[in-house]
Amino acid sequence: MPLNMIVCCKQVLDPEAPPASFKIDPSTNKVIPPPGVPPVVSPFDEQAVEAALRIKDQQGGKITVLSLGNNLLRDVVKKPLSMGADELILLEDEAFEGGDSWSIANALATAIKKIGEYDLIFCGRQAADWDAGQVGTGIAEILGIPSVTVAKKVEATDGKAKVERVISDGYQVIEVTLPALITVSNELGEARYATLKGIMAAAKKQPTVWKPADIGLEPSQIGTAGRRAKLLKLFQPVKEGKCEIIEADTPAEAGTKLAAKLREAKVI
Amino acid sequence: MAENKGIMVYGEIVDGKISSITTELLGCGRKLADELKEDLSCILVGDKLGDAPKQTVAYGADKVYTAEDPLLKEYQTDSYVAVMEKAAKDLSPKIILFGQTSVGRDLAPRLAFRLGASLSMDCMELSIDPGTKLLHQTRSVYGGNARATFTSEIFPQMATVRQKAMSPLAPDESRKGEITPIKVELDPAKIRTKVLETVKEEVVGVKLEDAQAIVAGGRGIGGPDGFKQLEDLAKVLKGAVGASRPPCDNKWVPDTMQIGLTGKIVTPELYIAVGLSGASQHLAGCSGAKNIIAINKDPEANIYKEARFGVVGDWKQILPAFTEKVKELLAG
Ligand SMILES: Cc1cc2nc3c(=O)[nH]c(=O)nc-3n(C[C@@H](O)[C@H](O)[C@H](O)COP(=O)(O)OP(=O)(O)OC[C@H]3O[C@@H](n4cnc5c(N)ncnc54)[C@H](O)[C@@H]3O)c2cc1C
Ligand SMILES: Cc1cc2nc3c(=O)[nH]c(=O)nc-3n(C[C@H](O)[C@H](O)[C@H](O)COP(=O)(O)OP(=O)(O)OC[C@H]3O[C@@H](n4cnc5c(N)ncnc54)[C@H](O)[C@@H]3O)c2cc1C
Numbered sequence: 001m002p003l004n005m006i007v008c009c010k011q012v013l014d015p016e017a018p019p020a021s022f023k024i025d026p027s028t029n030k031v032i033p034p035p036g037v038p039p040v041v042s043p044f045d046e047q048a049v050e051a052a053l054r055i056k057d058q059q060g061g062k063i064t065v066l067s068l069g070n071n072l073l074r075d076v077v078k079k080p081l082s083m084g085a086d087e088l089i090l091l092e093d094e095a096f097e098g099g100d101s102w103s104i105a106n107a108l109a110t111a112i113k114k115i116g117e118y119d120l121i122f123c124g125r126q127a128a129d130w131d132a133g134q135v136g137t138g139i140a141e142i143l144g145i146p147s148v149t150v151a152k153k154v155e156a157t158d159g160k161a162k163v164e165r166v167i168s169d170g171y172q173v174i175e176v177t178l179p180a181l182i183t184v185s186n187e188l189g190e191a192r193y194a195t196l197k198g199i200m201a202a203a204k205k206q207p208t209v210w211k212p213a214d215i216g217l218e219p220s221q222i223g224t225a226g227r228r229a230k231l232l233k234l235f236q237p238v239k240e241g242k243c244e245i246i247e248a249d250t251p252a253e254a255g256t257k258l259a260a261k262l263r264e265a266k267v268i
Numbered sequence: 269m270a271e272n273k274g275i276m277v278y279g280e281i282v283d284g285k286i287s288s289i290t291t292e293l294l295g296c297g298r299k300l301a302d303e304l305k306e307d308l309s310c311i312l313v314g315d316k317l318g319d320a321p322k323q324t325v326a327y328g329a330d331k332v333y334t335a336e337d338p339l340l341k342e343y344q345t346d347s348y349v350a351v352m353e354k355a356a357k358d359l360s361p362k363i364i365l366f367g368q369t370s371v372g373r374d375l376a377p378r379l380a381f382r383l384g385a386s387l388s389m390d391c392m393e394l395s396i397d398p399g400t401k402l403l404h405q406t407r408s409v410y411g412g413n414a415r416a417t418f419t420s421e422i423f424p425q426m427a428t429v430r431q432k433a434m435s436p437l438a439p440d441e442s443r444k445g446e447i448t449p450i451k452v453e454l455d456p457a458k459i460r461t462k463v464l465e466t467v468k469e470e471v472v473g474v475k476l477e478d479a480q481a482i483v484a485g486g487r488g489i490g491g492p493d494g495f496k497q498l499e500d501l502a503k504v505l506k507g508a509v510g511a512s513r514p515p516c517d518n519k520w521v522p523d524t525m526q527i528g529l530t531g532k533i534v535t536p537e538l539y540i541a542v543g544l545s546g547a548s549q550h551l552a553g554c555s556g557a558k559n560i561i562a563i564n565k566d567p568e569a570n571i572y573k574e575a576r577f578g579v580v581g582d583w584k585q586i587l588p589a590f591t592e593k594v595k596e597l598l599a600g
Contacts, residue, residue: 015411019548019570022413031410101377102386130409130416131529132389134377141381146460147345149374152523162464167370168532169524170468176461185530186513187523228386232404233417241573243562251581255590258561258579263597265577267538267559268481268505 002060003119003156005052007085008108008136009045009067011076014038015128022236029234031129041079043191044124048184049080050191051154052122059156062086064115068107070094074207081202082194088207089115095212095223103226105138110215112143120161121181125150133183140181148174152187272423274307275300276361278352279324280371281314286323288477289367291436293429296394297365298328298437300403303396306362307331311450313351315341325445328437332445333359337452339459342466343371346459349378351452356383356424358450363403365394366428376428386420391427403427411529412552431477431533432556469524474508476525481507481538484527484554487514488543488564488583495521498542501591504598510534510554512544528553542583546571563587 014037021034033039041049052063065080068091081088091111099107112118121143123136133149140147152171153164161180165172166187176182194202212222219225246261248254262268275297279290294310301308309331310324321332335351352375356364364379366372368390380387388405392415395404403425406417419425476482483502485495495509502509510527511520527534529552539557543564544550551574554560562575563583572578579586 013410015549016547019413019546019573022410022548024414031414100386102381105381125530128411131407131411133373134380134387134389137374137377138381141378147374147378148461150370166523167466169471170466172463172467173465174461175464180460186517190517228384228422229388229418229420231416231418234409234414235416236414239573243572243575243578245567245572246577246579251579251585252589254579254581255586255588256593258577258586259590259593259597261577262538262559262561262594265559267561267576268594268597 002062003055004117005055005061005063005120005122006112006115006118007045007048007052007063007065007080007122008139009049009065009077009080010042010124010127011039011067011069011072012042012127012129014040015043024234024236026235029231039073039076041076042124042128044126044128044184044186046079046191047186047188048122048124049083049085051151051182051184051188052120053084053192055120055154055156056084064089066091066108066111068092068096068104070097077207078202078205079194081205082198083192084198088205090207090209091215092209093211095219098224098227099222100227100229101132101134101138102228103222105135106142106226107212107215107217107222108135109139109142110217111210112139114215119178120156121179123181123183125183125185136181136183143181145179145181146176147181147183148176149183150185151182152185154182270360272360272362274309274361275304275363275365276359277308277310277329278364278366278372278375279310279312279320280367280369281312281317281320284318284320286320286327287367288436289369289429289431290324291327292432292434293365293367294324294328295436296429296434300363300394300396304362304401309333309359309361311335311352311355313340313348321447323439325443326439326441328443329445332447334447334449335452336449337454339454339456340452342463344459344461344463345374345378346461347454348375349382350454350458352379353382355450361424364424364426366426368428368430372428376426380426383424385422385424385426387426387428388418389428391429392433394427394429408552410548412548432535469522474506476508476510476527476532476534479508479534480536481505482510482534482536482557483507483540483542484510484512484544485515485542486512486544489515489520492520497587501540501587501594504591504595505538507536507538512547512550541571541575542587544571545569546574
């Protein structure tokens, strides 16, 4: 049976950028984007797209991608389209800036209500920038549908989904009634690459852009005005960083010396 | 509505005992409660709680609420959220703390959204603002590259806490506490999930979370064979083997060996990082180790910023001699 699926994808600063390039502007509590490193679709969200695509490969269906932000880069947010998603809706407005998990989940859930039909909603287990891991569950709660978090496998049949949920010492197989929201983890496996055909098709597709008013959101519900959690401070932890490098004529000797050093320092 | 008062810890039970994160939450909750001059309570949910309520008193709880029901045998979002929603509304705590565990990650956000409260996930530091008496919640963001402090004026103020970030109190069996069962009224028809199966990875030897020595391998190990050499070293050290994410993603080792932000949090005495670069998301899981030792061929690798001792070079040429010498030293 073909399914209607929605995937929420967030544009984030590349989480794999070298840690040394990470800088904060303390006066604005904002991260300074590292020069020359373009933003990406949050990796778990790409895997959420992959989870939806695997179901679409099996039984057909439609995948709508939803991204919320401001000044979203088209090349970035269109990536799920080039992987095989069908439609892209952007919730794009300055007013969305400075929101919290609550206001963001509320905006996404409101947009999903406007989309109307859905069997499965996918999110990443957590966004690779603020690492909250709340928005997916929040959307499910607002929509009044069940959720299964941290999935590594999702199959859908007969109005139900069978989900493998990662737990710290293994996994659980959970059956959930549809419609449901699933958050996806990296154990699902790598997301597929965009094909050339996909990239060309994506280039031709224009995303639909919704402003807060288009989905009936009041200014008091979004961004800084709509938040329940207040950010007081964003800062970088101080690191001392004084590593003693053990040197020797050969690597094997260095290994032996390292062991001796650990004994001397009473580490072993 | 009643005035929100007191700190409540959501307790977890593993193999009949309160889990280590629960004792850590009670330790942290005790401090916050004393500062606010309010009570610390612990809520336990399950089908058979056994001795666990008494244990939570020994670890610092003034009050224990128990929700026992056959329907609560396994964690399920719908049933557990329903129990916690009722408890939060009836008992009106000011603060609710959870562990950043498989359960806490799932339960806390769902409950926060149901209660209309706010929540900070994976906190490493909690404190009471001396002026406003509000909870300040500091958590790691940007994969561990930064920290952010949040607060909220909406009650209950909720937080999940990173494992091993807080210290438990020494248990005191003579402490007195009040244990109160709470009524559970669950409608099975409203539980929209079913656990079909639970598959647990067998652990041979020391558990990663408990190990005092860990040998962790990264992408640079190159395959499952390399990990056998790490195992040899771990055996000599009576420790365990862990990994960064790529070896798990590549199926060289089981997923349960992943250490980091989205894997296990470990705080051993000795952490030997081999062929891993020290990405912030990995360090999030091991930076609490007493002594980090790095073996990497890239002298610029970020891991050297966290390490106490290091060797630069190909691990394949360094590790055998290192293991040999360690064996000799430990034997003698
Ligand atoms: C300048 C600035 C100020 C901020 N101020 C505050 C503040 O005052 N209080 C506060 O609590 N937070 C604040 N934040 C952080 C806040 O915006 C977080 O993004 C929010 O808390 C959600 O957490 P998360 O992004 O980690 O999402 P998660 O909860 O980790 O996201 C889980 C999943 O939900 C989906 N999702 C999340 N966001 C989007 C999106 N935008 N578009 C599409 N899908 C999405 C994705 O599938 C994602 O994988 C601020 C951020 C900035 C940049
Ligand atoms: C939201 C999010 C969550 C994440 N969670 C986690 C997590 O929980 N845990 C985790 O580990 N990662 C996590 N990651 C991934 C993380 O960002 C890094 O990609 C990952 O940790 C890199 O693993 P690595 O160091 O093994 O690989 P690489 O960064 O590729 O490093 C390999 C290292 O091996 C060295 N090397 C290669 N060959 C040799 C040799 N022969 N001898 C010696 N050294 C050699 C290289 O110099 C290099 O430094 C997460 C990422 C995101 C976005």
